[in-house]
Amino acid sequence: MAAAESYPDDLKYHHEHDWARLDGDEAVVGITWFAADALGELVHFEPPEPGATVAKDASYGEVESVKAVSDLVAPLSGEVVEVNQKVVDAPETVNDDPYGEGWLLRIRLADASEVDSLLDVEAYKQVLAES
């Protein structure tokens, strides 16, 4: 069952509709409810390999619904520590729980200062209001 619209206030957001949850020198990243809803039920997640590096603002993989393909944009730079296998096996998990079970990657941050350029929840909601 697709989740209701929400944007947790403990997350950092990227204007391309990605989120990051900071955890020491690591972060868990995913896509926002808005992105998941716009795509529709996800049927494919093409992740990077563990150990690969991702660069802030650059594509690190793809998600697909029946109708559309979307690039995944990294909100922060770092090395991929873990890929959420549950989403690889059941991509619709992202629609059901975009900020919980539907996380996509855990990364080890390359530059913690990049966090400063991300949006807080109010700024992200402003991006949505203007889109």
Add this chain to the structure above:
Amino acid sequence: MAQTLQRTPLHDRHAALGARLVPFAGWEMPVQYEGVIQEHRAVRTDAGVFDVSHMGELEVEGPRAGELLQGLLSNDLDRIEPGQAQYTLLTNERGGIVDDLIAYRLDRCRYLLVVNASNRDADFRWLKEREIVGSDVRDVSDEYGLLAVQGPRAIEKLGLPPAEPFTFAEDQIDGVQVMVNRTGYTGEDGCELLCMAEDAGALWDGVLARGIVPCGLGARDTLRLEVCYPLHGNDITQETDPISAGLGWTCALGKEFTGVEVLRRVKEQGPERKLVAFVMGERGIPRHGMPIEGGGEVTSGTHSPMLDAGIGLGYVPAAQASPGSELTIDVRGKPRGAEVVRKPIYRREA
């Protein structure tokens, strides 16, 4: 370039249901209501309804209407009687496909052609320019609404009597006068209901009240692809011929029609490439335009809700076209394996 999108008589009802409306062939159409996959499953297991009022309707009438159409359409129209319908192709001089359509024989000298929305104007012009004395072609699309009600329980839920595929009859549903056509684009039992445009709202409301699920064009595409019905503009075009597309069964090569000499030659020599169905053996979803190793190309692709795998149609060299052949598809730079399968890709378990 702001182009005003056309709206079907049901536009406000789609919006009220929360449909996601998208531009399609010049129309603003619902792509989904609740979700493509659940709408797809509703049609495979129960019943769903699609607003396909954007499709074109051309009426061809007169003592020589049959003669005109026999010379322009690939299938043998003499094989159907009033009350019957036929899947057929409008072909060009090169043997290419101008459109695929269903011809309904209304009476001896009157036919209704239901054509793709995107080709409505081109089809009308094509026929009008070739009109002969004793035949009259009219575009009557704006006069009608069209609802496709599809699924194993569609007929029962509509309270209609059983009937043979590719037949039609006049009837009433919830007080609305309809032409009930036993045709569709999903591979399921069901019908297409043609009504006057002003009655479409009442008919739609009645159909929904019978517990039939509203479905969008997203599910229409996944459903047709699972059963390998071609989409004009993707799988078949003015540049592709019906023999290569596996539509030889719609071509009466013994009669004379536009492009028939070309088609006889293709048939005799055997097509150089063929439109095949395939299922991905690896994760990944094929999409229109992706290259297939060896010179082929994907023409339609999606994720099959019933197989839970990527599926598609594409042209490949004849040597690669047998069921069981291994294909390699270039999915945005990544080679992914697929296997050619017999059509249809999905078949209900008996």
